[in-house]
Amino acid sequence: MKKIENLIGNLRKRGIEAKSFETKDDLKKDLLNEVNKDDLVAIGGSMSIDQIDVYDDLVEKSKEVLWHWKVDPSERMELLRKAIFSDVYLSSTNAILEDGRIINIDGVGNRVASMFFGPKKVILVCGINKVCNDYDDAMNRIKTSACPNNARRLNLNVPCAKIDSCVDCKSEQRMCMVTSIIEKKPPTIDFKVYILNEEIGY
Numbered sequence: 635m636k637k638i639e640n641l642i643g644n645l646r647k648r649g650i651e652a653k654s655f656e657t658k659d660d661l662k663k664d665l666l667n668e669v670n671k672d673d674l675v676a677i678g679g680s681m682s683i684d685q686i687d688v689y690d691d692l693v694e695k696s697k698e699v700l701w702h703w704k705v706d707p708s709e710r711m712e713l714l715r716k717a718i719f720s721d722v723y724l725s726s727t728n729a730i731l732e733d734g735r736i737i738n739i740d741g742v743g744n745r746v747a748s749m750f751f752g753p754k755k756v757i758l759v760c761g762i763n764k765v766c767n768d769y770d771d772a773m774n775r776i777k778t779s780a781c782p783n784n785a786r787r788l789n790l791n792v793p794c795a796k797i798d799s800c801v802d803c804k805s806e807q808r809m810c811m812v813t814s815i816i817e818k819k820p821p822t823i824d825f826k827v828y829i830l831n832e833e834i835g836y
């Protein structure tokens with residue numbers, strides 16, 4: 635708990651509103667309170683958002699929900715472009731450092747782009763397993779856990795899917811195209827981080 639309190643303090647020093655939750659249900663209730671009936675909501679590729687099981691509630695509560703996981707591949711690119719200008723953008727993060735910096739690696743880049751410009755509000759959901767001591771620890775976590783697990787989920791032919799480590803591959807199906815570090819609240823966004831005191835996502 636001390637670790638979470640320190641993290642929340644460090645996020646606030648960076649201008650980022652942060653809260654912690656003990657259960658997925660408590661987190662989900664608070665998150666739904668952030669959504670209004672006229673809102674266009676968009677969701678990034680995120681196992682954490684999937685695991686809090688909030689999609690149906692969002693569909694019921696808001697004007698429209700965009701999630702590329704829910705549409706035919708032919709519709710995805712148009713949806714991703716529209717999502718950048720959503721009222722509320724929901725995602726997880728690949729890692730968050732104890733000092734409050736937020737680290738992500740993305741393939742297409744839509745998820746990281748939508749975290750720092752475009753949406754009016756961004757809420758990142760982060761399980762305790764994503765909290766890392768420092769940058770090297772974060773990159774190691776991403777490259778030996780997030781990337782291999784995502785590669786296997788997407789059935790990608792990349793080395794990390796087989797060996798659980800990164801060789802900086804030049805594969806056609808490489809999923810690490812863009813790396814971002816959010817160091818302070820993006821100025822045009824109402825930016826929040828919700829930390830769950832449970833392991834969630836990967």
Ligand code: SF4
Binds near residue numbers: 793794800801804808
């Ligand atoms: S660079 Fe290639 S091997 Fe390394 S994590 Fe990304 S996809 Fe996997």
